[in-house]
Amino acid sequence: MNMIKILWVDDEIDLLKPHILFLEKKNYEVITCSSGTEAIETIDQQNFDIVFLDENMPGLTGLETLNEIKEKQDSLPVVMITKSEEEYIMEEAIGNKIADYLIKPVNPNQILLSLKKNLDHSRLVSEKTTSNYQQEFRKIAMELSMVNSYEEWVNLYQKLIYWEMQLEDIEDAGMFEILESQKTEANIQFGKFIDKNYASWFRPNSDSPTMSHTLFKDHVVPEINREQPTLLIVIDNLRYDQWKSFESVISNHYKKDKELAFYSILPTATQYARNAIFSGLMPSEMEKLFPQFWRNDTDEGGKNLYEAEFLDAQMKRLGLSHLNYEYHKITNLKSGKRLVDNFKTLKNNDLTVVVYNFVDMLSHAKTEMEVLKELASNDKAYRSLTLSWFKNSPLLEIIQKSQQMGFKLLLTTDHGTINVKNPSKVIGDKDTSLNLRYKTGRSLTYESKDVFVAKDPGAIHLPSINMSSSYIFAKGDLFFAYPNNYNHYVSYYRNTYQHGGISLEEMIIPFIVFNPK
Template sequence: MSNIKILWVDDEIDLLKPHIIFLEKKNYDVVTCKSGSEAIDILDTEKFDIVFLDENMPGLTGLETLNEIKEKQDNLPVVMITKSEEEYIMEEAIGSKIADYLIKPVNPNQILLSLKKNLDHSRLVSEKTTSNYQQEFRKIAMDLTMVNSFEEWATLYQKLIYWELQLEDIEDAGMFEILESQKTEANIQFGKFIEKNYAKWFEPYYDAPVMSHTLFKEKIVPELNKEQPTLLVVVDNLRYDQWKVFEPIINGYYKKDKEEAFYSILPTATQYARNAIFSGLMPGDMEKLFPQFWKNDTDEGGKNLHEADFLESQIKRLGLTHLTCEFHKITNLKTGKKLVENFKSLKNNDLTVVVYNFVDMLSHSKTEMEVVKELASNDKAYRSLAVSWFKNSPLFEMIQKAQQLGFKLILTTDHGTINVKNPSKVIGDRDTSLNLRYKTGRSLTYDNKDVIEFKNPKEVHLPSINMSSSFIFAKTDLFFAYPNNYNHYVSYYRNTYQHGGVSLEEMIIPFVVFNPK
């Protein structure tokens, strides 16, 4: 690797001889000159990694030299060195995109730190991140053998996401592979945990997590009050890692009061999980108590048309009829923009609920559109696409308006999604449901090791389409495929985002409360 090459511009360069010798001993190449115009000439003929530039020189001033350098080589880092602490000079220099700012007299260690900060920063961060994850890797591996409660699983999953986001910025493919293998192992163990415990969560007095059907009563109601309007945003299909990359954007407007993980019910699909949030009921009870609103998989027509009705009935059941509540569902850009325009009128509601259907559409269009397949080829790209949408969405505008109007903000989702990689053969009759991560129907044939099955849907509060119906849920990153036209089907759906089954990504999801800054 060639040495780092520095151009140092100072009309009193002879006084800096000790600094230059110090840097040369550290294997830096230093070229010196005494004026701005000389520096511009040198930069026309030689390549440098960084420039140290004195601000106060006869002839071209430091700021004038800086502007000329930036016109020629916008990406060349320039460190400004000045005697003056005058604010306007600092502001001018910072506005002109300097890399760093040092005040004379400078000592050699300051110079060294500035070099490391500007030239070695990504390498140093990368090395530190890698060594930290290597230590944490052993701890996570140990935790994986011992984790045995829903709280511990939520904590472990959040830890895996933290490291995924840390490692995504460094180009260390080896480390990323290790993390991916840990996530795979975690999902295998999580599947076993759910198989053993899920049905028990519905037994009276059993220690169960907050789930879709208890979220409103347990977590949302305690946040509501007549003194402050609340905006509840349910972003369909928002994974925990996507929420973590949305967070810094929202932090510009809101401060976070609390963040908790809760569990989506099974199937981790909108018609089940989101209806459960709004009704406060499990699907089996929705079918029984509200046959006019509930539709099973095989029924004709939209499955999520009655969320507002479900919410109204839950509010009544909880004795909260004194609260004024309004429900909006956004499924396209036009309705999103319209709600932004009329947002002020929501200030008089105690609770405004906005269901936002974009991330879900993104995952479905990834399946159907080649261009989105290309743009969201893996989790990192999928996150990036979701963030890009969020920054430019009516939803973000709504959040900004809510902050200006003093709304409390609650952000959550109905379930997550997983990138499916491996097919699992399943055979069923023509009344079998179509979802790729769960199936319900009678006389299903499948590979036992790939699924969690509930032969009696009532045990997990799910409806039975007919007397002998059962439910099966895909584990890890599997997706169900029928034997006929198998190869075409598998290549079409492999590496797409699906939900409905059992994985950390689908089941452990965020609930976040904010107050305006």
């Protein structure tokens, strides 16, 4: 490892000889300067890992030197050392992005701590994270063999996401592979759990989680309050880890009041899950009560064109038609900006619902565009892309405006998505649905171990396209592929983001309540 090189700038540098000897014994190289001007020249000629800078020097002051250093090398950490505890000096220094702030007289251990904090920080964090996960790994492995309720699955999935996001910043590929194998194993066990329990969640008086069709009545309605306008944002196709990636951005504007994980219905696809949120009904009920709005997989035309009408019907059914409410769907940048510009007009609504379609477009574009296949090649990259979009999107502007105007904010999604890795062969007739993660149709032939089968769609409240229709749902990271043109099809769709099937990523999704800061 290269020796760490320190520049120490102080007009009384001779008095610091003991400190410098102490650091040299610890294997640090220390170069000294006695003025700001000399320091700037030295930085032009040599590379340093960190600078210790006295604030109170004749000639160029510490703050002036700091400004010059930052103009030349913005990323070079500077530790300010000062006799003065005056607030304005601290504020100036912090505003100029100092790495640390020490008050004279400093002792050698303070210096050492500052070095560790600034230079060894990532290594120490990395080592600590790795050892913590190694301990947690055993616990997760034990939980995986015992988990047996929908609440336990939520806890386990949230734990896996937490560790995935902790480990993504450290340079230990081996640890990441172990976590990936745990996620794969978790999805295998989760598939078995859903296979065994999903249908029972619809029986009267059964212990069942909050699901797409009960979310609005049970969790949105109690938050609507005539004293304060409420904004409900439904981001299409948002996974739990993607929400976690931009949570800190929202927390600049809003305070989180509560967070819960709920379950998307099957299929985890927009026409089923999002229509269920807005109608408060399962798909077979929608088909029966609103044939004019419901579209089956094989029907022509858009499948999500009547969310506003479904919402309207649900509000009436829940006795809430006296409230002022509005529905907006954002499908491109232009309509997002238009809503930002007109946001003031929403102040008088009790409830404003915004469906935001970007993440869905991202996952579909990834399938079709080579550049996005590169940019979102794995879950870490997919999260990063979502965060980058969110920080620069009209959606963040909408959230900022709603905070300024005192709106309560509810944030959720209709389902998540999974990076599919392995094909599973399926054969169906020409009327079989096209989705890669679920199929509905007659006479389907499939690999039994790869799927959850609903031979009687009515038992899980799904419509039958005809008398002998059944549904199959792919588990884990599988995707359905037809035998004809198999190899081309498989290489085209492998490592793309798909939804409609059974995985922790698709089914366990967030609902969050915020109050403005």
